[in-house]
Amino acid sequence: MSSPQNATASRWSIPGFLGHYVFSRDHKIIGTQFLFSTLIWGVAGGLLALAVRWQLAWPWSDMPIFGRLFEAEGGQISPEFYTMLFTMHATIMIFFVIIPMLAGAFGNWLIPLMIGADDMAFPTLNMLSYWIMWPAFILIGASFFTAGYGPSSGWTAYPPLSVLDAAAPGSGVAQTLWILGLTFVGISSMMGSVNYMTTIIQMRAPGMTMMRLPMTIWSMFITAILQAFALPVLTAGLFMQLSDRVFGTGFFLPEGLAANNGIQVAGGGQPLLWQHLFWFYSHPAVYIMILPAMGMVSDILACFSRKPLFGYKPMVYSICAIAGLGFIVWGHHMFISGMDPILGVSFMISTMLIALPSGVKTFNWLATLWRGNVQFTTPLLFSVGFLSMFIIGGLSGIFMAATPVDIYIHDTYFIVAHFHYVLFGGSILALLGAIYFWYPKMFGRMMSERLGKVHFFLTFILTNMVFYPMHILGAAGFPRRYADPYHFQAFADLLPINQVMTVSAILLGFTQIIFAANFVGSLFFGKKVGRNPWQANTLEWAAPSPPGHGNFDFQPVVCRGPYEYSCPDADVDFLPQAETPPA
Amino acid sequence: MNRVWSLLFLLVPILGTLLIVWAIFGAWPLAGLWLPENVNEYGGVIDHLFNLILWITGVIFIGTGAILALTMWPAKGGSRRAAYVHGNHTLEIIWAVIPAGILVFLSIYQLNAWAENKMDRPVEVVDGEERLVPPSVRVVARQFDWDFFYPGPDGKFDTVDDFMVTGEVHVPKNQPVVFQIESSDVLHSFFVPSLRVKQDIVPGMKQFVWFEANKAGRYEIACTELCGWGHYKMGAVLEVQEEEDYAVWLQETTAKCLAISQSFEE
Structure with a gap:
């Protein structure tokens, strides 16, 4: 329960500038630190993606501007460099952008505000969860300057490629830095997840029962549980790989391997073991990357269709079901890996089951919009964009869940299409919508709606132009992670369509400049807003914009659920969860 | 302007489906951009399953896309009130059970194809004995x-x-x-x-x-x-x-x- 503001002021800041803005224990400052860091990493990850696209459209030609950064190749992307590009693109986007932006930035900002608490349960731990990301930033950043320009065994780091120094230029120091970097990300996530669970269980305002929590909070809660249970397995796996690399153990190396005329290894291990450990974390990680987005989209859709969320309880249960099933489907990444095909059958069935709660969510979102009084704001457009893209990503998932079809499309661009529809079309569009939606609460000013709509329009069209054709590439059998596929006769015809995709990707990159300008410009010139510019119901809108230390200037008492929009008994079309006392 | 957004979302299933159909027929400039001809006796079932799922997901893709566009079509913004509905168990059960049925069918239907390709290595008869x-x-x-x-x-x-x-x-x-x-x-x-x-x-x-x-x-x-x-x-x-x-x-x-x-x- 929130305590009086003055009594616990020292909880949130150590005196002085550093204590106030840098090593702050205020969840909002920490959330903003996460937000800015992840946006900057997002630029890096995006540029890496554009370099990948450049190579696929104009293989071995000099890349303009960025090509000069690596003089050795004279601006031309070498095959080693290309493997680094997609490895680091994925690593950065997953571990430094999507996960920390959802959980770190929005989890931090929204959890205490939406449950009516003055801060997180453990403010110091919360501060550490941000600063422990810095060793990871530095380690991964440093790996760019090692041999091979960085780790190059894919973000999945499958041994033996990732363990044998001689197997690839990037499998030397860079791979060790990568493992250590990811370990720090894991520690940060673990600190955050413990804090989120405790806060949501212990610090809800009076009247805020679990079944009155907004979907955003439910999804953050379930995500925190997923993190807490899945991460230790990844950490164990990472340490085993580290030990194989540094101490010469053989967890993942069978006997007698010799890559690149290197010495033969003693072995005794199993490469598939890593894949099991890795996907036991990384499949739940897929849900860690989509569930919070689903939660935020639910809140935004209900607010801007001015209508209660359709089927609140089934929505909560679906999230729980997705998370629960998420722990027993990791093997669907390994249908073709050499795992026992009988085991594949059981993973196929659990995977098919996951389409069920996902379907319920999709139909409930559609039903929320149905007969609503839809307000076409930028956050709504991004949320509907999320829905439209998530449908494609969900449906393409059925192809690969069917094991025989997966034989053909596994490790082709069909897979790349699928997860970009879920992660870019899904998570990133939802995150952009969430930034537009909560920006006024974070900074007390509105972002420009006009620029926002232009940003959405271009982003939505270009996203589809980049990622939709990947389905067709995949159907043609185009393999992933190929620096130059066109010397195969079967793939030679695919060059023009790749060029269209690359041009679209470059334009998509430029479009984000509109967003950056809007984001930065609005910090200074945006229209100032009051507490509740969107006329939304959830608790954060009862606090001042931006909220000061301790969040609420009154004790919020929750008297209803979060989605009481357009109630016929009320004069206005929204009923906030807690009444704000008159100023 | 509102209807422009509705149409934009409607374009996704329309253009998406067109592009796939175009690629299947291999018309210019998408010639050769679909599954290559299958030449394996065991591969036919994979193509059959691929096409079956393509049909099922295609119908859902167009259906949900059309509904999404429709939900946004009548919006005039501010002038009317939204329906005050919290959910409908019957509807929710319907749209949980129908996909579940389809998925159970797919799961069972594909088992043979998987077994033929990954489990049951072909046998031959030598000297009256199967091996x-x-x-x-x-x-x-x-x-x-x-x-x-x-x-x-x-x-x-x-x-x-x-x-x-x-x-x-x-x-x-x-x-x-x-x-x-x-x-x-x-x-x-x-x-x-x-x-x-x-x-x-x-x-x-x-x-x-x-x-x-x-x-x-x-x-x-x-x-x-x-x-x-x-x-x-x-x-x-x-x-x-x-x-x-x-x-x-x-x-x-x-x-x-x-x-x-x-x-x-x-």
Whole structure:
């Protein structure tokens, strides 16, 4: 329960500038630190993606501007460099952008505000969860300057490629830095997840029962549980790989391997073991990357269709079901890996089951919009964009869940299409919508709606132009992670369509400049807003914009659920969860 | 302006479906951008399943896209009130049960195709006894090439008359063929798009792939598991030959290889 503001002021800041803005224990400052860091990493990850696209459209030609950064190749992307590009693109986007932006930035900002608490349960731990990301930033950043320009065994780091120094230029120091970097990300996530669970269980305002929590909070809660249970397995796996690399153990190396005329290894291990450990974390990680987005989209859709969320309880249960099933489907990444095909059958069935709660969510979102009084704001457009893209990503998932079809499309661009529809079309569009939606609460000013709509329009069209054709590439059998596929006769015809995709990707990159300008410009010139510019119901809108230390200037008492929009008994079309006392 | 957004979202299923149909028919400029012709007796079921799922998901894609656009169509913004509805259990049960039914059907329907391609290695009858078809070629993947070992005249591997060809492997038409696949360094994956065959090769494991090619021709083999910087160039050719042509090739190549190895011994 929130305590009086003055009594616990020292909880949130150590005196002085550093204590106030840098090593702050205020969840909002920490959330903003996460937000800015992840946006900057997002630029890096995006540029890496554009370099990948450049190579696929104009293989071995000099890349303009960025090509000069690596003089050795004279601006031309070498095959080693290309493997680094997609490895680091994925690593950065997953571990430094999507996960920390959802959980770190929005989890931090929204959890205490939406449950009516003055801060997180453990403010110091919360501060550490941000600063422990810095060793990871530095380690991964440093790996760019090692041999091979960085780790190059894919973000999945499958041994033996990732363990044998001689197997690839990037499998030397860079791979060790990568493992250590990811370990720090894991520690940060673990600190955050413990804090989120405790806060949501212990610090809800009076009247805020679990079944009155907004979907955003439910999804953050379930995500925190997923993190807490899945991460230790990844950490164990990472340490085993580290030990194989540094101490010469053989967890993942069978006997007698010799890559690149290197010495033969003693072995005794199993490469598939890593894949099991890795996907036991990384499949739940897929849900860690989509569930919070689903939660935020639910809140935004209900607010801007001015209508209660359709089927609140089934929505909560679906999230729980997705998370629960998420722990027993990791093997669907390994249908073709050499795992026992009988085991594949059981993973196929659990995977098919996951389409069920996902379907319920999709139909409930559609039903929320149905007969609503839809307000076409930028956050709504991004949320509907999320829905439209998530449908494609969900449906393409059925192809690969069917094991025989997966034989053909596994490790082709069909897979790349699928997860970009879920992660870019899904998570990133939802995150952009969430930034537009909560920006006024974070900074007390509105972002420009006009620029926002232009940003959405271009982003939505270009996203589809980049990622939709990947389905067709995949159907043609185009393999992933190929620096130059066109010397195969079967793939030679695919060059023009790749060029269209690359041009679209470059334009998509430029479009984000509109967003950056809007984001930065609005910090200074945006229209100032009051507490509740969107006329939304959830608790954060009862606090001042931006909220000061301790969040609420009154004790919020929750008297209803979060989605009481357009109630016929009320004069206005929204009923906030807690009444704000008159100023 | 509101209806412009509605139409924008409607464009997704319309253009999306058109593009796929266009690619299926292979009209310019999308010629050759769909599944290549299947030449494997075991691959037909995979294509059948792919097309079935394409139909099912296609219908859902268009349906949900149309509903999404419709929900946004009547919006006039601010002038009217939204319906005050919290949910509808009957509806929710309907849209949970119908997809569940479809998925259960798909799960069961595909089991045979999976078993044929990954579990039940083909059998042959020799001297009145059924036995598994023995591997006729041992494929060894290494960074970044494919080596193909033939057992030689005695039909047994690991004997002195084994011989190796690289870059190209020959198999007879209309016969179940089993390859034993191995890796000498990192993970690789044996992928022949036209055969619908793919199997990751794990060093230290004994693995097999099988197929029965029904059309003579040259088909490309590609590695589909990241194996290092040269991953993209790790290709080879699988040549399917009429039985008599294959016999001639096998005889000539055997003779040639044995001659070479004898010249080394002398």
